[in-house]
Amino acid sequence: xxxxxxxFADGCSTMFKRVCALGSVQYVTVCCGIALxxxxxxxxxxxxxxxxxxRGDTLSRIAQRHGQSVAxxxxxxxxxxxxxxxxxxxxxxxxxxxxxxxxGAAAAPNTxxxxxxxxxxxxxxxxxxxxxxxxxVVRRFNGVDSKGVDIANAPGTPVVAAxxxxxxxxxxxxxxxxNLLIVKHNANFLTAYAHNRTLLVKEGQNVAQGQTIxxxxxxxxxxxxxxxxxxxxxxSIDPARYLPPQ
Numbered sequence: 001x002x003x004x005x006x007x008f009a010d011g012c013s014t015m016f017k018r019v020c021a022l023g024s025v026q027y028v029t030v031c032c033g034i035a036l037x038x039x040x041x042x043x044x045x046x047x048x049x050x051x052x053x054x055r056g057d058t059l060s061r062i063a064q065r066h067g068q069s070v071a072x073x074x075x076x077x078x079x080x081x082x083x084x085x086x087x088x089x090x091x092x093x094x095x096x097x098x099x100x101x102x103x104g105a106a107a108a109p110n111t112x113x114x115x116x117x118x119x120x121x122x123x124x125x126x127x128x129x130x131x132x133x134x135x136x137v138v139r140r141f142n143g144v145d146s147k148g149v150d151i152a153n154a155p156g157t158p159v160v161a162a163x164x165x166x167x168x169x170x171x172x173x174x175x176x177x178x179n180l181l182i183v184k185h186n187a188n189f190l191t192a193y194a195h196n197r198t199l200l201v202k203e204g205q206n207v208a209q210g211q212t213i214x215x216x217x218x219x220x221x222x223x224x225x226x227x228x229x230x231x232x233x234x235x236s237i238d239p240a241r242y243l244p245p246q
Contacts, residue, residue: 049094052233053085066093077125084241088233089125090188127189129162129242130209133216133226140240147236148192148229155197155224157216161207162191162228162243170203177227178219183207191239194227195219 051062059082063070074082076092085091135153139146161183168190169182177194181201184190197217207213218224230239 049092051091051093053087053089053091055087057085057087059083059085062091062093068093079125086232086235086237088235090233091125125188127163127185127230127242129191129230129239129244130160131243131246132162132191132193132228133157133159135216135226137246138223138225141236141238143236143238148227149239150225150227151216152223152225153216155215155217157226158212159193159196159214159216159226161209161211161213162230162239163189164209165191165207167201167203167205167207167213170199170201172219176220178221179214179217181213183213188233190231192227192229192231194229195221195225 051066053062059070059073059079062085063073066073070082072095073079073091073093076096079085131151133151133153134157135151137149138152139150141147141149159181163183163185165183165185167181168184169180172179174180177192179194179196179199181193181196181199182190183193193214195217196214196219198215199213200215201207201213216224216226221227228239230237230242
């Protein structure tokens with residue numbers, strides 16, 4: 001794979017795309033001339049009753065626009081903090097569909113049961129992570145020049161999957177990230193593990209939370225540390241919001 005300028009992009013371009021379909025989500029390798037290694041492009045249309053968060057949105061504005069209360073939308077989407085929403089995040093803005101209530105117990109026993117109503121499934125809005133490595137956090141997320149956290153320790157320190165998922169990339173084709181793994185956890189969340197000394201899993205392999213997937217190293221870096229990123233619909237978000245206290 002061609003080595004391209006460092007960094008995950010947050011936009012999409014037709015300049016060069018290698019698309020690989022994984023489940024129902026498409027991941028794009030290169031966008032806007034910057035490597036977007038398997039980061040989901042958060043521009044797909046959403047279904048009725050859902051809304052994709054745009055830049056400048058607040059939950060209050062979204063609720064007002066859809067005739068709902070902030071509390072209801074927060075409850076439907078399991079939002080721990082209604083003041084924190086992410087650009088590209090898909091929110092349920094209409095009540096979940098429920099099966100029609102029974103009209104009474106007097107119906108004949110052999111009456112054919114009505115077809116069950118299948119409720120719509122809301123996109124995942126949260127994820128339970130564990131720390132991907134032991135060590136000291138030497139750099140934190142700022143959303144500008146640090147799209148994740150850096151965890152420093154000795155060479156060879158085990159790097160583990162922060163959550164159960166499928167390896168969608170394993171390689172060193174992205175300059176600035178060294179030996180890199182990307183794990184898809186569901187249709188919305190991805191995690192990335194960079195600068196490893198050794199990769200212990202392959203693309204397409206399923207991994208369990210806590211499973212050792214790599215060894216910490218300094219590939220394409222000036223210090224031994226794991227660079228760990230969390231993506232929601234292709235947008236970088238602070239992993240610390242989803243990690244337990246150290």
